[in-house]
Amino acid sequence: MSDTSHGTGGLTFDKTKRTWPNEMNILLALIIIVVIFEILGQILPYMNDQSFLFDTRDRFDSIFNEARLQIIILQVAIIGIIALGVTQVIITAGIDLSSGPLVAATAMIAMSFGQTELVNGFPNPKALFGTWAMDLPVVVPIVVGLSFGAFIGAINGTFIAFLRIPPFIATLGMFLICRGIALWWSGGNPVSFPTESYKYIGSGMMPVVWFLSLAAIFHLIMRYTVYGKHTYAIGSNEEAARMSGINVKRHKVMVYMIASMLAAFAGVILAAKSETAQAGMGEFYELFAIAMAVIGGISLQGGRGSIIGTVLGAMVLGVIRSGFTYIKLDGSYQLMAMGSIIIAAIILDQYRQRNKA
Amino acid sequence: MSEDIVLKTEELTKHYGGVHALVGANFEMKKGEHIAIMGDNGAGKSTFVRQITGVEQRTSGKVWLYGEEVNFAGPLDAREAGIETVFQTLALADDLDVPDNLFLGREKTYANWLGPFRLLDYKGMREATMAGLEKTGVKIPNIRNSIRNMSGGQRQCVAIARTATFHSRLTIMDEPTAALGVQETAQVENIIRTLKEAGEPLILVSHNMRQVMELVDRIIVFRRGRMVANLRKEDTNGEDVVAYITGAKTGAEFEGAA
Numbered sequence: 001m002s003d004t005s006h007g008t009g010g011l012t013f014d015k016t017k018r019t020w021p022n023e024m025n026i027l028l029a030l031i032i033i034v035v036i037f038e039i040l041g042q043i044l045p046y047m048n049d050q051s052f053l054f055d056t057r058d059r060f061d062s063i064f065n066e067a068r069l070q071i072i073i074l075q076v077a078i079i080g081i082i083a084l085g086v087t088q089v090i091i092t093a094g095i096d097l098s099s100g101p102l103v104a105a106t107a108m109i110a111m112s113f114g115q116t117e118l119v120n121g122f123p124n125p126k127a128l129f130g131t132w133a134m135d136l137p138v139v140v141p142i143v144v145g146l147s148f149g150a151f152i153g154a155i156n157g158t159f160i161a162f163l164r165i166p167p168f169i170a171t172l173g174m175f176l177i178c179r180g181i182a183l184w185w186s187g188g189n190p191v192s193f194p195t196e197s198y199k200y201i202g203s204g205m206m207p208v209v210w211f212l213s214l215a216a217i218f219h220l221i222m223r224y225t226v227y228g229k230h231t232y233a234i235g236s237n238e239e240a241a242r243m244s245g246i247n248v249k250r251h252k253v254m255v256y257m258i259a260s261m262l263a264a265f266a267g268v269i270l271a272a273k274s275e276t277a278q279a280g281m282g283e284f285y286e287l288f289a290i291a292m293a294v295i296g297g298i299s300l301q302g303g304r305g306s307i308i309g310t311v312l313g314a315m316v317l318g319v320i321r322s323g324f325t326y327i328k329l330d331g332s333y334q335l336m337a338m339g340s341i342i343i344a345a346i347i348l349d350q351y352r353q354r355n356k357a
Numbered sequence: 358m359s360e361d362i363v364l365k366t367e368e369l370t371k372h373y374g375g376v377h378a379l380v381g382a383n384f385e386m387k388k389g390e391h392i393a394i395m396g397d398n399g400a401g402k403s404t405f406v407r408q409i410t411g412v413e414q415r416t417s418g419k420v421w422l423y424g425e426e427v428n429f430a431g432p433l434d435a436r437e438a439g440i441e442t443v444f445q446t447l448a449l450a451d452d453l454d455v456p457d458n459l460f461l462g463r464e465k466t467y468a469n470w471l472g473p474f475r476l477l478d479y480k481g482m483r484e485a486t487m488a489g490l491e492k493t494g495v496k497i498p499n500i501r502n503s504i505r506n507m508s509g510g511q512r513q514c515v516a517i518a519r520t521a522t523f524h525s526r527l528t529i530m531d532e533p534t535a536a537l538g539v540q541e542t543a544q545v546e547n548i549i550r551t552l553k554e555a556g557e558p559l560i561l562v563s564h565n566m567r568q569v570m571e572l573v574d575r576i577i578v579f580r581r582g583r584m585v586a587n588l589r590k591e592d593t594n595g596e597d598v599v600a601y602i603t604g605a606k607t608g609a610e611f612e613g614a615a
Contacts, residue, residue, distance in 0.1 A: 226464050227473040229453075233461055236450035243412065243448040244462030245433025254473065303452035 022297045022305075026312040033316060037323035044327060052326055068322060070205065076318035077207035078103075078273070080311065081266040082289040083296075084211075084218050085259030087310040090293050091222075092255050093235040093302025094160065094167035099263035099289055101178035102152055103282030106145045106267030108182050111191040111277035114141035114198035126192040126276075138197040142268055149264025150257050152178065157253030175286070182279040192276040202272025210269055212311075214262070219307040231255055235302025263289075291338070292317055295345045301353065361388050362424060363527055363558045364409065369418035371404050378404040380582045382418070386527075389556040391549070393569040396579035397602055402562045405579065406531050410442045411435040423526065433462060439526030443516045443533050455500035456482040459489065459519050489522030493548045510541025517548050520557075528552060529560045534568065546572065566595045580604055585611050 037052040053069075055062045082099045089096045115124055117134035124134070152174060159170040185191075200206070222228035230251050233241040242248050266285075271277040296313025298305030320341065324334045364386045371379040379401045386392055394402045408415040411429025420427050422438055429435040435442070449458050456479070465478040465485070486500055495514040497507070504512055513533055520528045530549075534542040549572050552559055563569050569576060576593065578586035578601040586601040586608040600606040 221474060224476055224479075225471070225474045226466060226477060229457060229461075229464060229477060230473075232452060233450045233457075236452040237448075240448040240450050241461065243432050243444065245431060245436060246462045251473075303450070 023308050023312060026295070026297055026309055026316065030312060030316050030319065033319055033323065037319070037326060040323075040327050047327070050326075052323060068326075070208075072318040072322045073208050073211075073315070074205065075321065076292070076314040077211040078266050078270050079285050079288045080211045080292065080314040081207075081214055081269070082263045082285055083292040083310050083314055084214055084307060085262035086286075086289045087293045087296070087298055087305060087307060088218070088222070088231055088255050089167070089259045090290070090298045090300060091231050091235045091302060091305055092252060093238070093300075094252070094256070095171065095290070095300075096156065096256065096259050096263075097168065097171040097286050098152065098156060098174035098178055099259070099266075100282040100285035100287070101175050101182060102149065102260060102263045103267035103270060103285055104182040104277075104279055105152075105178045105185065106148055106264040107271035107274075107277035107281050108185040108191055108279060109148050110141035110145035110268045111194060111198075111271045112186070113144050114138065114194045114271070115191065116193050116195045119193045124193045126190060128186050128191050135195055138195065138201060141194075141198055141271075142201075142265075145264045145268040146261050149261040149267075152264070153257035153260025154253060156260060157256030160256065161249040161252035179279075182281075185279070188279055190276050190278045191271075194272060194275055198272050199275055200272070202269045202274070207269050207273055210265070211314075214265075215307055215311050222307055227251075227254070232303055235304075237303075288317065291342045291345075294342060294349065297349070299349055299353065300346065362386065362421070363388055363390070364560075365421040366409070367419045367421075369405070369408055369420065370416045371408055371413065372416045377582050379408065379415075382579075382584050384577065384584070386558060386560070389558060390575060391553055391559045391561065391573040392575045392577060393573040394560060394562045394577050394579065395564070395566075395569060395598060395602060399581075400579040400602075401582040402579050403531060404582075406442070406529055406560070406562060409435070410440055410529060436463070436523075441520040441523060441525035441528050443513070443520070443528075443530040449504050449512060449516060451505040452503050454503055455490075455497060455515055455518075456486040458504055458515055459486050459522050485522055486518070489518045492522075492551075493518050493520075494551055495544075495548065508541065510537050510544055513537060513541065513545055514548065517545065520552075525557070527558050527560070529562075531562045532564065533561070534563070534565065542568075566598065569598075570595060578602055578608075583611070587611075 034053055041047050041050050041052045051065065053064060055065050082103065086096050086099060112128045113133055113136055115127060115134055117124060117131060119125065127134070156171055156174055159165045160167050222231065230241065230246050233244070233246060234248055234251060238248060267282065270281060274281070292313040293305065293310050294300065294313070295316050296305065296309035296311070298309060317338070320338060321334065324337065329337070362385055364384065366382055366384040369379060369382040369384070382405055394405065396402050407413045409420060411432050411434050422440070427438060429438070432442070450461060453461070460482045465481040466475040467478055468476045483500065490497060490500070493514070495518050497511055497514065504515065507515070517530070517533065534545050537545065546568060549559065549561070553572070561569070561573060570590065574590055576586070576588045576590065576598055577584060578588070578598060580602065588598065597606070601608065
């Protein structure tokens, strides 16, 4: 064996040579953004020395402004659940645009099986079905919702994997179909008044509990299971994955099904949280979910990124939204600013790719 | 049929629509033999390899591996039967590290009842990777780096190290050094010599005459989809082989073939 080859140094496993994980950069960005808002709060004349992060009311038992922290994570939790699925789809080098309308359609469908029969002693004014669908146990709306998600995901996956329709087109079609289903389901009327147990799964901080538990589960799945490894392999080099004997088509269908089931679950929770389901729900959710993934360092070329990155990306988006409100930036400016941040994240991603290639 | 024959094909044929990419290839390979397949671009070398390795389905003909007739439905079947292939286009996933690539599609796992969510045995795969690399003499500084950050030679070595890791019964290399520099080529050639010493049979598809003359026992030449020569290294030389490749000469046993 030639020992003169350059760049070779024996068979040692050197822990120090592992590269700085990308997630650290996002965490750093998150901290910087928080600091910026904190400083803006101090220097902007109309802010009256408020603090973004810290408690300003001199309570003994708290350092942070818990109310704001809770709102930050609560307002990204439901879209965050969608983002967990979108992350997996993007890692296979695909995209899923159908998740927002799927949230609405699932919310409508799930809520129809989660209604209570009597509201303040009177029959439910928004009842969609007869009494047979009233006061069902909470598992019914959950299972119905997840099944609907699995069904939509299977269609997405089949069109993309077997009929070779580009993911962008296939899920754009599904985007319109799902919005149509949401409108058609109850003729455009809201479906409201859930049972107590159904209300509970979306109440208070429950969406955050769901988001973080699912994030933990999918982090483990992506990292420590064959499913996760094959998902990365397909996004990294689909041809290599195929030649290695991975059933790429079947795997893609599975990824799209899981993504749609997560979006559907977000719909089930959103309906419970809002205590109503309306056909217009979930507007722009698919885009915010994609934005979370992209800000979290998921490469749109596939093969790279992690669930932790997406969770951090969700936090970045949450902090930015909350921060803009905190410095009293108008909603229209907020949208423009967030759009710019998403574009900046993608530019950064491509810059990183070029440097690594 | 004798167990000593590693691989035998009979009238192996592949048509892509109207294009006859491979016609009636009769091939035989003995234990421990290293055989080179040569020919011009489009002569049918890679097509021949793709039929044996199950990447494509042959139009007609038969294939035997160690005396057993085989019909591979896909590349994984061929791999399970013991045919390990280093493809011309590197079949590596850039974003994964060395053990992940070595074990892609056949990971070491536990808790298999979890189906697609069965758990990866990272430690086992790392140890087997180390053993495989050691066996082939491949040196890679950090096997947990993603493949993207490695040189062409290192990547090729990773692809080749697969063969050693899985105790293959037949190794096929499709132009393993085509994209490599001088030093990296030497590294790959050394690995091939190691395989020869270990008595591992090898089919080498190559354009590199010097390499072929140095490394193999027998040379098969393809031209326009047909086998036109079957030469023992001792009985031939570079000029002779070139004559077959260009069609100036055709082997006696293949008269009328091309």
